[in-house]
Amino acid sequence: MSLPMEVVEVIGQTLAKIVPVTIALAVVFTVLSHFWACNPGKPWWRKRELLTDICYWFFVPVFARIFRIGLLVLGASVVFNINDVDELIAFYDNGHGPLAQLPLWLQGVLFLVASDFMLYWLHRMFHGGGFWKYHAIHHSSEDLEWISAARFHPVNLFIGTIMVDVILLMAGISPNVMLWVGPFTTFHSAFVHANLNWTLGPFKYVLATPVFHRWHHTALEEGGNTNFAGTFPVWDILFGTFRMPENQLPQEYGVDDDQQVPTEIGGQLAYPFRH
Ligand SMILES: [Zn+2]
Ligand SMILES: [Zn+2]
Numbered sequence: 001m002s003l004p005m006e007v008v009e010v011i012g013q014t015l016a017k018i019v020p021v022t023i024a025l026a027v028v029f030t031v032l033s034h035f036w037a038c039n040p041g042k043p044w045w046r047k048r049e050l051l052t053d054i055c056y057w058f059f060v061p062v063f064a065r066i067f068r069i070g071l072l073v074l075g076a077s078v079v080f081n082i083n084d085v086d087e088l089i090a091f092y093d094n095g096h097g098p099l100a101q102l103p104l105w106l107q108g109v110l111f112l113v114a115s116d117f118m119l120y121w122l123h124r125m126f127h128g129g130g131f132w133k134y135h136a137i138h139h140s141s142e143d144l145e146w147i148s149a150a151r152f153h154p155v156n157l158f159i160g161t162i163m164v165d166v167i168l169l170m171a172g173i174s175p176n177v178m179l180w181v182g183p184f185t186t187f188h189s190a191f192v193h194a195n196l197n198w199t200l201g202p203f204k205y206v207l208a209t210p211v212f213h214r215w216h217h218t219a220l221e222e223g224g225n226t227n228f229a230g231t232f233p234v235w236d237i238l239f240g241t242f243r244m245p246e247n248q249l250p251q252e253y254g255v256d257d258d259q260q261v262p263t264e265i266g267g268q269l270a271y272p273f274r275h
Contacts, residue, residue, distance in 0.1 A: 007066065014062045021186065022057065029146040029194045038197040038214060038249050039144075047143035048263075055265045056150040063154060064162055071166045079170065095174030108177040112184075112231060115164045120235040122160050123228040133272040140261040140268070142254040144217050146190040153272060188231060197249055204244055205233055215243055217253040 029044065047053070072092060076082040082091050094100060099107060126135035134153045141148040152160070169175055192213035199211045208231055216227040226243035229235040236242035255261055262268050 010065060010069075011062050014065050015058065018058060018061055025146060025187070025190050029190065029196075033195045036196050036198060038195050038210060039251060042143070044145040044147060044195065047141075047145050047147070049141065049143075050147070052263060052265050052268070053141070053145070053147045053151055056152070057147060059265075060150040060152060060157065064157055067158060067162050068165055071162065072169060075166055075170045092169065092175055094176065095169075095172050097172035099172035100174050104174065104176060107173050108181050111168055111173050111177050111181055115168055116229065116231045117235060118164045118167070119160065119230050120228050120239075122164070123230070124241075126156060126160070127225060127228070133275045136255050136259060136261055137268045137271060139217060139253075139255050140263075141217070142252075144193055144195065144214060144253045146194040149189040149193040151268075153269065155272065185231075192230075199244065205237060207231065208233055211249065212244055214250040214253070215245075218250045219252060219254075219256070222250065222252065 026044075033044065044050075073088065076088055076091055080091065082088050095107070099110070102110070123135075125131055134155045137153040138151050138156065141151060188208070192208050192210055194210050196210040198209050200207060200209045203209075204212060208227075208229055212227050212233060215223050218224050223243050223245070226241045227233070227236055228241055233242055261271055
């Protein structure tokens with residue numbers, strides 16, 4: 001098969017997976033936010049910039065998958081000198097080296113913890129200096145909803161999720177862990193962006209919750225620049241960035257008006273290159 005045809009096939013396969021998942025998430029979060037909204041008022045389908053979020057929702061998984069495969073092929077060639085297709089498949093098929101010898105569930109846990117640690121520091125990096133203009137796109141949602149979870153600039157995705165995944169797979173962890181790590185991260189990232197007042201009580205220190213992450217999306221004065229962890233708040237506790245005020249819920253989201261982030265996807269993709 002030619003490369004363009006393979007790309008078309010990857011796009012088709014990815015979209016075929018996203019559609020049922022999207023419908024399921026829409027049903028789940030419509031019901032949950034009806035009863036436990038963090039910021040009651042309007043349902044997710046009436047949020048500002050809904051179309052922008054829907055575009056990212058379908059575009060991001062396709063982009064991520066194509067670039068993940070590309071980086072894996074490039075990495076195997078540059079680092080391990082593997083250039084043959086069969087060798088490449090054998091190399092990644094069930095992982096390689098000592099990490100691949102561990103039970104699959106342990107590799108999955110290791111993957112989650114190690115990637116979350118790297119993502120914590122990358123996230124802090126994106127909140128500083130020259131990187132912020134890429135990450136500002138993610139923070140530009142003023143109505144924060146589960147569907148806002150995919151709003152990431154490609155540069156942010158690339159020097160973030162994609163790179164971290166590739167590093168761990170190149171280190172030897174079996175791609176088979178993705179069978180449950182993948183659905184977990186998809187659900188969990190939609191969950192932390194959902195309009196829910198859930199803190200999970202004492203488990204707020206164990207797993208990132210909607211209230212935890214919604215505080216991260218508030219303005220600096222309200223407590224932004226805290227709660228950088230994607231999945232495990234333990235990084236924020238360890239490094240002094242944890243913030244979940246008692247008996248209080250986050251109210252306002254978005255970036256400062258003077259940053260003038262465009263509302264539609266085309267303008268957002270170009271935004272960092274114009275600043
Ligand atoms: Zn952030
Ligand atoms: Zn977020």
